[in-house]
């Protein structure tokens with residue numbers, strides 16, 4: 001039998017320094033220190049300054065393994081007094097894994113919809129009447145902007161037939177979408193630019209998402225959404241954004257049933273002709289009890305080299321939708337902002353580097369950042385709930 005490693009409490013000064021360095025290494029999916037997650041069973045430093053650290057991963061070949069190993073090595077090697085570092089990666093036993101999932105879930109063993117009526121998380125579903133109006137680009141941009149504000153943000157790509165979120169956020173390369181880690185029945189979403197992201201595109205097995213069609217019927221889609229909200233571990237989020245498919249199909253109805261307290265943001269283009277379908281998608285959300293909190297007009301004017309603005313898709317569509325959704329019963333639905341057309345914004349999305357980070361001065365990126373600040377300030381308006389949101393400036 002091997003001897004049990006000494007606990008941290010009995011660490012020498014040199015070992016405690018290494019432990020403290022390791023306190024700064026976060027699990028890239030759970031975003032908590034690996035020491036707090038009991039992923040480090042042993043730290044030893046001998047009198048010559050040779051450090052040996054064992055790290056326990058949840059499963060063999062976990063997607064985050066290489067990053068954890070690299071971060072641990074850097075942390076150990078940069079600790080004062082350490083001359084060499086040996087990092088041994090191990091895998092948890094089923095028992096340790098159970099303890100791990102329980103710890104991560106905060107001791108909760110009963111599983112259900114994490115975003116039910118009692119949730120403190122603000123749930124915002126982004127919808128549109130038509131496809132191709134930039135709903136996914138804006139949802140991704142808003143998620144990253146809100147995370148930039150210091151909020152804990154999750155994003156569910158529920159646009160099952162046109163999932164584009166992994167690509168826009170740089171989680172997809174050469175037809176390979178980053179996979180979530182599965183720890184028993186818990187699914188850990190990949191994190192992109194501070195946002196925990198889950199997408200149907202991550203569940204296609206070996207299929208190349210560029211060429212694999214999802215042809216699921218309503219009940220299957222409903223079960224998938226249910227599973228996303230139950231088994232995907234998001235932790236304590238300030239905001240959960242959902243990128244819905246365009247229109248008023250099965251998913252919109254499922255989300256309405258699963259998240260009746262969600263807020264809804266409607267994305268439309270400036271074309272008046274697009275207003276009817278955009279209004280209809282908002283009305284479906286309302287029928288399920290969701291609250292429409294605002295409208296975003298995307299693809300507004302395109303700035304010309306001579307300084308003039310070309311209204312490629314007309315103008316006024318966003319204001320029209322907001323006006324048509326405002327009434328005595330539901331109050332005023334504001335136009336949260338207009339996002340101009342911008343080649344740079346499009347190129348950043350294609351490259352998987354969100355413009356709000358890569359080019360915050362770009363006209364479209366700046367508009368998204370302003371809308372995120374405004375959205376953050378709207379809150380759910382429920383007394384006594386701490387949402388951790390900053391007011392708009």
Ligand SMILES: Nc1ncnc2c1ncn2[C@@H]1O[C@H](COP(=O)(O)OP(=O)(O)OP(=O)(O)O)[C@@H](O)[C@H]1O
Pocket residue numbers: 128130131132133134135136137138159162163164245246298299300339340341342343345346347349350364
């Ligand atoms: N403001 C903008 N300026 C320039 N290009 C934009 C802008 N907004 C979105 N786009 C581009 O338009 C295309 C469609 O955007 P996106 O995929 O976000 O639309 P969508 O509404 O989510 O579509 P669908 O619901 O059909 O998947 C993308 O190539 C995107 O980069």
